Amino acid sequence: MRVGRGRLIAYGLGAALIGVGGAGLLRDAAETDPVGWLVWVAGAALVHDLLVVPAVLGVALLTGRLPTSYRRPVRVSLVLAASVSAVALPMVLGLGRRAGDPSRLPQAYGVHLAVVLALIGLAGAVATAFRAIRAGRGRSRRPR
Amino acid sequence: MLRRPDPARLITAIGRFASRERDGRDERTAAWLGAALGVSFTVAFVTGLISHFMQHPPGWAVWPSRPVGLYRLTQGAHVIGGLATIPLLLAKLWTVYPRLWQWPPVRSAGHALERALVFPLVGGALFQLVTGLFNIAYFYPFPFFFTTAHYWTAYIVYGALVVHVANEWAKVRGLRPGHGSADARPTGPSRRGFLATVAGACGLVGLTTVGETFTPLGGLALLSPRRPGVGPQRLPVNKTAAAAGVRPDPAWRLAVTGDVARELSLSLADLRAMPQHAARLPIACVEGWSAAGTWAGVRLRDVLHAAGVHAGARVRVESLEAGGRYRASEVDPPHWRDELTLLALDLNGEPLSPDHGYPCRLIAPDRPGVLQTKWIARLVVHGS
Numbered sequence: 001m002r003v004g005r006g007r008l009i010a011y012g013l014g015a016a017l018i019g020v021g022g023a024g025l026l027r028d029a030a031e032t033d034p035v036g037w038l039v040w041v042a043g044a045a046l047v048h049d050l051l052v053v054p055a056v057l058g059v060a061l062l063t064g065r066l067p068t069s070y071r072r073p074v075r076v077s078l079v080l081a082a083s084v085s086a087v088a089l090p091m092v093l094g095l096g097r098r099a100g101d102p103s104r105l106p107q108a109y110g111v112h113l114a115v116v117l118a119l120i121g122l123a124g125a126v127a128t129a130f131r132a133i134r135a136g137r138g139r140s141r142r143p144r
Numbered sequence: 145m146l147r148r149p150d151p152a153r154l155i156t157a158i159g160r161f162a163s164r165e166r167d168g169r170d171e172r173t174a175a176w177l178g179a180a181l182g183v184s185f186t187v188a189f190v191t192g193l194i195s196h197f198m199q200h201p202p203g204w205a206v207w208p209s210r211p212v213g214l215y216r217l218t219q220g221a222h223v224i225g226g227l228a229t230i231p232l233l234l235a236k237l238w239t240v241y242p243r244l245w246q247w248p249p250v251r252s253a254g255h256a257l258e259r260a261l262v263f264p265l266v267g268g269a270l271f272q273l274v275t276g277l278f279n280i281a282y283f284y285p286f287p288f289f290f291t292t293a294h295y296w297t298a299y300i301v302y303g304a305l306v307v308h309v310a311n312e313w314a315k316v317r318g319l320r321p322g323h324g325s326a327d328a329r330p331t332g333p334s335r336r337g338f339l340a341t342v343a344g345a346c347g348l349v350g351l352t353t354v355g356e357t358f359t360p361l362g363g364l365a366l367l368s369p370r371r372p373g374v375g376p377q378r379l380p381v382n383k384t385a386a387a388a389g390v391r392p393d394p395a396w397r398l399a400v401t402g403d404v405a406r407e408l409s410l411s412l413a414d415l416r417a418m419p420q421h422a423a424r425l426p427i428a429c430v431e432g433w434s435a436a437g438t439w440a441g442v443r444l445r446d447v448l449h450a451a452g453v454h455a456g457a458r459v460r461v462e463s464l465e466a467g468g469r470y471r472a473s474e475v476d477p478p479h480w481r482d483e484l485t486l487l488a489l490d491l492n493g494e495p496l497s498p499d500h501g502y503p504c505r506l507i508a509p510d511r512p513g514v515l516q517t518k519w520i521a522r523l524v525v526h527g528s
């Protein structure tokens with residue numbers, strides 16, 4: 001395959017950026033702790049590849065057994081719920097709270113997350129019911 | 145007798161198992177998600193660099209002081225956009241996951257290099273999102289200083305992304321109407337549904353957090369680490385007076401020294417006797433939240449002119465704080481000459497609370513919150 005000029009420029013630019021970042025990381029080693037950094041970069045990839053995706057895969061295979069009309073809304077609800085939960089988790093755990101600064105993490109995040117999840121569940125249930133009704137109608141109208 | 149496990153068969157089996165779920169698992173979905181990530185990472189990289197160079201301006205450049213809310217906008221886009229990128233990145237990785245388990249692991253030198261680059265790309269992207277999220281939640285379980293590690297990693301991730309996009313460009317181009325690639329099956333309800341779900345997840349994350357900086361949606365900010373209007377004098381606080389080790393001192397005076405025609409030493413009463421001005425300006429935190437307050441006090445330029453400074457002077461604003469990374473900040477000419485830049489004494493109609501910098505703090509337009517120095521002790525004027 002021929003490698004065009006645009007692509008060569010992109011390779012050069014990419015390599016330069018990686019070089020700048022790597023050199024900076026090492027130059028500021030006192031603040032970046034390159035070994036600790038590497039542990040976190042590799043750790044993030046490993047946790048994702050060996051724990052997060054397999055867990056999602058498990059849920060996908062489980063929900064794959066649901067009847068089609070339920071499957072889609074259930075999966076959509078689960079994706080939304082997992083996304084907001086992942087983002088909210090550090091707030092819900094509240095490990096960053098400091099005595100004396102009540103404006104930092106000031107909300108009842110557990111309650112708020114529960115409300116958001118309940119709304120997602122409600123929307124999912126309504127969508128499922130709607131689909132079930134529609135599917136039922138479609139069946140009864142079908143000629144024998 | 146036990147058979148030695150055969151890596152080829154094991155890896156292939158895992159790959160086959162991982163691709164049993166078909167939802168979201170086709171090349172065009174991957175290309176769409178990739179294009180969206182390209183946009184979101186470009187926004188993050190550019191706004192991140194803006195934030196960095198606002199705090200560490202290179203010698204040859206100065207930032208403008210207008211538009212007033214520019215930094216508020218760029219850093220809000222950085223953090224809220226970054227949070228909304230979390231479901232997007234996870235979706236993309238889900239889409240391409242089976243490719244992790246391919247046999248043979250490398251087919252050629254070029255393929256080896258391509259796969260080797262996936263590690264900084266994926267690990268680095270996850271790193272940026274995770275450390276960013278932890279940082280805005282004030283949760284620091286890592287051994288490095290967030291800002292510096294996040295800064296340099298941004299170059300590595302973006303560089304890896306540029307190379308990756310160059311390799312995949314043909315597939316992204318295939319997304320344009322009339323450019324159907326060989327793989328282009330008609331857009332089925334499954335692919336559209338998957339992409340719509342991902343978009344919904346990104347939108348929901350944005351909707352429940354953006355109110356921490358976009359005040360009209362403040363009521364929806366159910367999951368954001370800050371809430372505009374919550375804090376002393378209805379404004380959030382990042383560093384309290386107690387944390388900074390600063391106590392109110394009745395003998396306080398503001399010193400104006402350095403490259404000036406006459407040094408000044410002003411009491412709070414002296415400052416109150418000068419012409420007072422009010423300005424509605426936001427605190428726009430590096431952490432992405434922002435909230436506006438009505439500030440009142442003296443214009444910085446009035447004080448500097450009283451001391452006699454030249455037009456190109458720079459000013460170091462020093463805090464009573466004994467130490468810390470943000471103990472002092474530099475004010476360049478565009479900012480100190482701006483009529484909105486105040487040595488604020490009041491916030492929302494009352495004298496500053498200790499946590500907002502009593503007796504006197506800096507407040508200027510288009511400037512990161514960490515540079516709005518609180519508990520000012522001295523203004524040191526120096527050459528440009």
Ligand code: HEM
Nearest residue numbers: 188189192193196226227272273276277291295298430431
């Ligand atoms: C969840 C996602 C993200 C969050 C919450 C986040 C958060 C932050 C925060 C709070 C800062 C300010 C640091 C400070 O000055 O104290 C920052 C700076 C920065 N971010 Fe992010 N970020 C995210 C994703 C990204 C991504 C994906 C990139 C790059 C591709 C990136 C690149 C940068 C850069 C270059 C800076 C400037 C650092 C400096 O001032 O030295 N960020 N980010």
